[in-house]
Amino acid sequence: MAADVALPAVTSEEAAEVLGQPTPLSAFWAAFRENHGAVFGLSVISTIALIAIFANFIAPHSPIEQFRDAVRAPPIWDAGGTWRFVLGTDGDGHDTLSRLIYGARVSLFIGLSVMSVSFVIGVVLGLLAASVGSLVDVVITRVMDLIMAVPSLVMAILVVAVLGPSLANTIVAVTIVYLPRYVRLVRASALGELTKDYVTAARVAGVGPLRLMVSTVLPNCLAPLIVQAALGVSDAILEAAGLGFLGLGAQAPTPEWGTMLADSREFIRSDPWIVALPGLAILIAVVAINLTGDGMRDAFDPRMRRT
């Protein structure tokens, strides 16, 4: 901060060491670690992330190779199952296990890209609305209200109908749908922070508007934003899978979990496992992320920390 220029440079870590107080990060981690569910969720999601990263090494087959000799092969625990296709094959002879493994890559990619794009745009628009005010604020707020007025999936359907169904357009559609949450959150917390004394102090010290918003106000709005971002990943994965299920998301050979589910619907009577497995993958990923996000929220919230 400009006000303490004259003081010797002391990082918050050093200060904490001297004062014997935990740094914000270590306090957060200590609180997070106590929540067994959250730690479990984090370890599951880390495992899924590792699977996604090393999909080429783990997956026994290519996700798009069709084994014509083994269409709809049963999984290993079923009569006639073989180790060649541990989780069986789907209606086109794709190896289900390999598709699920590569699907982790697709789903995490969707979740993370939606999250990061809406995070960045949300921060920019939210800070803009809060700092500039007047007309800019009104326009941004109204546009976000409009997006919120259209049910999320209907909005996504409209975007996909215009742009055409594909993985990239799924990301665009879901980003648009989830943008208002970030913008509103940033705007609300920034407006709250702007009334506080330290902001006035920074202003008096001559901090410019850009620096004021980005390096003075923004760090104080981050906690709820990070929680929102974590939970936003699971929402984005669900939404994208929903679009895929409706045939409006990633298109067939892409091993997207929702698309896999949609393609296997016709086998619901004959080969239920083809339907059951992709959905289970979605559920596990979403539950793990939600557990982690909830744990983060509790760890950030000092009121919850004490109890």
Next chain:
Amino acid sequence: MIVYFLRRLALTVPTFVALMFVTFVAIRLVPGDPVEVRVGEHGISPERLAYFRHQLGLDLPVWRQFLDYCWRLLHGDFGVSLSTNQKVLTEFLTLFPATIELSVCAMLFAVAIGVPAGAVAAVKRGSVYDQALMTVSLFGYSMPIFWWGLLLIMFVSVKLEWLPVSGRIDLIAYYFDQPTGFMLIDTLLSGQSGAFLDAVRHLILPAIVLGTVPLGVIARMTRSSMLEVLSEDYVRTARAKGLSPFRVIGVHALRNALLPVVTVIGLMVSSLLAGAVLTETIFSWPGVGHWLIESISRRDYPALQGGVMLVSTVVIGVNLVVDLVYGAINPRIRHGR
């Protein structure tokens, strides 16, 4: 009071105008010739093209087209569906009761189970029951409902044959007029024995599927809001007065704890309609969501445009009513901003 009503009403106007603008722009951005997109014919002759261009007003300047579009919308003209040649508004109105029926039943299911379950969890905080309920609710609001629906069909309908797979009623066994469009009411009015029961049997699975996410959210909300209320002084007073625990929890605590829950339910209308799109697709439920998806696969853009417009208008309307009711009940909201 009136000032608040008018201010809140005025706030919806720009949202509505922006919505008209977005749907207007969206259909123009659809790739392909605008006439073909709207008329649904491909490779038509230049004369016919010119005829339709004039007929549809596409030869006018864009701003004029937009104003015409708004003018038509404000007069209740939401366009004509390409696939059925019916007015979009008429189609929407015939299908909407099915969606309302499904959504209301899903919400009743969610509230009837979620509120008591959440309240008990708060009272028995930290118990096995509490932890089990929180786990179930976590799975509830994390559920990919399209998969959940397929699983239920697989076990309950296909394997156990307890409930029907799809639709609103057995159309072969029962035939009757539908004056209201609400199957539960129409079957009762028809007086046919067994028809009402059949409609209920068709409704159970879709309502459970659509109600699953709200159930998880409501149970959690009720629990946390109950926890807050239970530590309030007036609950302690009620206990000290010697009231029975049931009365303290059921009347004094729960009534106050339900306020934020009701708020959440009000905000859920939009996500409920989004969930209805998936639920109706799985169960071939002839509602608005199913219809929107069908319109896309048939490339029926006018129906899609009008449908999105109408669904969003409903959401804006409901949110408006919810806000106005809050304003009427709670003076703090009225004078807040």
